[in-house]
Amino acid sequence: MIATLEESPSMQLASSCAIVxxxxxxxxNYGEVPALRNVNFTVRSxxxxxxxxxxxxxxxxxxxxxxxxxxxxxxxxxxxxxxxxNPQNRMRTGALLQVGRVPETLRVREHIDxxxxxxxxxxxxxxxxxxxxxxxxxxxxxGDLSGGQRQRTLFALAICGDPDLLFLDEPTVGLDVxxxxxxxxxxxxxxxxxxxxxxxxxxxxxxxxLADHIAVINQGAIIAEGTPAExxxxxxxxxxxxxxxxxxATLLQIPGVTEVRQHREAVEIHAREAESVVRTLLDRDxxxxxxxITSAGLEEAFLALTQDTVENANRKN
Amino acid sequence: MSTAAVLSSTHLEPSVxxxxxxxxKEAKYExxxxxxxxxxxxxxxxFPLMFYVxxxxxxxxxxxxxxxxxxxxxxxxxxxxxxxGASLFGTASGLAADRGLGWLQVKRASPMPPFAYFAAKVIxxxxxxxxxxxxxxxxxxxxxxVRMPLAEMAKLIATLVAGSLPxxxxxxxxxxxxxxxxxxxxxxxIYLPMSFCSGLWVPYMFLPKLVRQIALALxxxxxxxxxxxxxxxxxxxxxATHWEVLLAFTLICLGVARIGFQRDQGKLYG
Numbered sequence: 001m002i003a004t005l006e007e008s009p010s011m012q013l014a015s016s017c018a019i020v021x022x023x024x025x026x027x028x029n030y031g032e033v034p035a036l037r038n039v040n041f042t043v044r045s046x047x048x049x050x051x052x053x054x055x056x057x058x059x060x061x062x063x064x065x066x067x068x069x070x071x072x073x074x075x076x077x078x079x080x081x082x083x084x085x086n087p088q089n090r091m092r093t094g095a096l097l098q099v100g101r102v103p104e105t106l107r108v109r110e111h112i113d114x115x116x117x118x119x120x121x122x123x124x125x126x127x128x129x130x131x132x133x134x135x136x137x138x139x140x141x142x143g144d145l146s147g148g149q150r151q152r153t154l155f156a157l158a159i160c161g162d163p164d165l166l167f168l169d170e171p172t173v174g175l176d177v178x179x180x181x182x183x184x185x186x187x188x189x190x191x192x193x194x195x196x197x198x199x200x201x202x203x204x205x206x207x208x209x210l211a212d213h214i215a216v217i218n219q220g221a222i223i224a225e226g227t228p229a230e231x232x233x234x235x236x237x238x239x240x241x242x243x244x245x246x247x248x249a250t251l252l253q254i255p256g257v258t259e260v261r262q263h264r265e266a267v268e269i270h271a272r273e274a275e276s277v278v279r280t281l282l283d284r285d286x287x288x289x290x291x292x293i294t295s296a297g298l299e300e301a302f303l304a305l306t307q308d309t310v311e312n313a314n315r316k317n
Numbered sequence: 318m319s320t321a322a323v324l325s326s327t328h329l330e331p332s333v334x335x336x337x338x339x340x341x342k343e344a345k346y347e348x349x350x351x352x353x354x355x356x357x358x359x360x361x362x363x364f365p366l367m368f369y370v371x372x373x374x375x376x377x378x379x380x381x382x383x384x385x386x387x388x389x390x391x392x393x394x395x396x397x398x399x400x401x402g403a404s405l406f407g408t409a410s411g412l413a414a415d416r417g418l419g420w421l422q423v424k425r426a427s428p429m430p431p432f433a434y435f436a437a438k439v440i441x442x443x444x445x446x447x448x449x450x451x452x453x454x455x456x457x458x459x460x461x462x463v464r465m466p467l468a469e470m471a472k473l474i475a476t477l478v479a480g481s482l483p484x485x486x487x488x489x490x491x492x493x494x495x496x497x498x499x500x501x502x503x504x505x506x507i508y509l510p511m512s513f514c515s516g517l518w519v520p521y522m523f524l525p526k527l528v529r530q531i532a533l534a535l536x537x538x539x540x541x542x543x544x545x546x547x548x549x550x551x552x553x554x555x556x557a558t559h560w561e562v563l564l565a566f567t568l569i570c571l572g573v574a575r576i577g578f579q580r581d582q583g584k585l586y587g
Contacts (some may be wrong), residue, residue: 067426071582090428097426100418101497103346105353110346117342118428120335141353157423167426 026075050207053217059200094163104143119161132156147174347437365399388461393544399449404484407442412492413500486570493577
């Protein structure tokens with residue numbers, strides 16, 4: 001025991017950035033449709049990692065592969081250094097998945113009681129109810145809950161076994177602002193206790209608020225990865241929209257312009273700074289009209305990132 | 318060898334008592350879940366009772382078949398009918414819905430031993446089978462003048478409850494090859510014609526010759542003959558033959574269910 005006590009802090013230190021889950025060159029197709037293409041992705045211990053992408057990007061597939069619910073067509077999935085389907089690994093993971101129907105005639109506390117029985121190290125019922133904000137709903141049948149309350153019950157089932165690694169697939173879908181903030185708080189609390197969380201979301205705001213590491217995924221491939229600040233810096237800038245006689249090639253040559261796109265009768269110009277570009281535009285085209293300048297906000301930047309891959313893919317085809 | 322490793326592995330290694338607890342809770346909540354579902358309890362319990370009251374007590378209670386009063390004879394046949402309903406609806410519709418709508422994936426992602434899930438459904442089917450038969454006996458004793466020794470009654474219940482197994486296996490097979498919406502329809506398509514052809518509604522000897530030949534291939538016929546054998550109105554075939562047919566049928570259905578189970582492992586639902 002003494003040896004254990006002496007070892008544990010240094011072991012914790014060593015494992016603080018250990019990889020707890022990974023996809024290594026994983027591809028997965030559903031019939032003809034590719035869901036993931038050669039994805040490399042790691043989740044490190046003690047972090048919140050966000051898989052960010054639009055619907056159908058492959059987020060859920062990635063989660064299901066890491067849970068061992070799906071087998072990859074090629075590549076490797078690892079959880080705690082082993083096979084995700086290993087029962088001992090399952091003891092250390094919890095999952096909130098998108099689910100169409102949950103047995104409706106069981107009460108909240110009964111659902112939690114049953115799931116708790118699967119785990120050998122469990123949180124007390126009171127703690128689980130408090131963490132999921134379900135104290136007052138414990139005796140409510142699942143079928144009588146609102147959408148947000150159902151989602152919170154699924155969260156309770158995911159955490160009741162006090163897992164070291166938590167998978168949350170779109171955890172805040174259907175939650176109102178208040179419950180969403182409460183869930184974020186809960187996720188932060190779990191991480192402060194040394195837990196690791198992989199969450200998928202299509203809200204950039206959510207990834208930004210929670211994650212230590214973001215992987216942007218689109219059409220089955222990871223297109224950007226880094227800290228929230230790095231992701232934002234990749235996509236910051238201004239968006240200029242106008243109707244102009246200048247052609248796209250000319251526009252693209254203006255210094256500071258990173259991207260140009262025809263959008264019906266108007267063009268959309270993406271630039272690092274708006275002022276100099278607008279000055280040049282007005283100089284060269286006196287007939288220019290309908291000028292609008294917006295800052296490429298987070299959501300917009302994200303759209304730009306994902307849009308790029310769509311265009312690249314189209315170009316390749 | 319490090320103490321920490323030993324400690325953590327004993328923590329994670331499921332013990333026998335822990336596994337037993339999981340099976341018990343899984344079965345308990347499967348029972349509660351279905352008990353609170355009016356669709357299940359209404360169709361599984363009231364239909365056999367209603368048919369028995371109507372055809373066994375109200376209409377034909379003075380008739381005698383194979384030297385047996387109709388109220389007693391029909392406890393065996395409607396008992397078989399009730400067992401079939403409890404078992405098919407207890408397994409197939411829940412499984413098809415859990416599979417099709419993602420709930421089974423949530424359970425599979427947890428450390429639940431997969432077998433506990435199926436065992437719970439089979440136990441539930443047996444419990445509801447026992448409830449249906451007991452209610453039939455209570456009604457028969459109270460209003461139909463049915464009398465039988467306690468030992469015979471116990472044997473009748475035991476036979477029919479054991480007979481729940483082939484139909485639970487069949488339900489698992491159906492549940493793996495139907496969707497959430499099509500499962501109840503598929504069950505009824507199999508359940509109702511099979512009941513008729515096996516002589517559960519119209520006694521076997523009154524069925525047309527062709528149907529009587531078909532009946533020999535149907536599991537409910539064999540279970541009802543076993544039940545009738547207990548109350549003293551069985552067919553000429555030896556009981557062992559009926560048990561063998563039911564066993565073979567169970568194994569075939571489990572084999573089909575297993576194919577479905579394995580097919581699911583690589584597929585995405587929900």
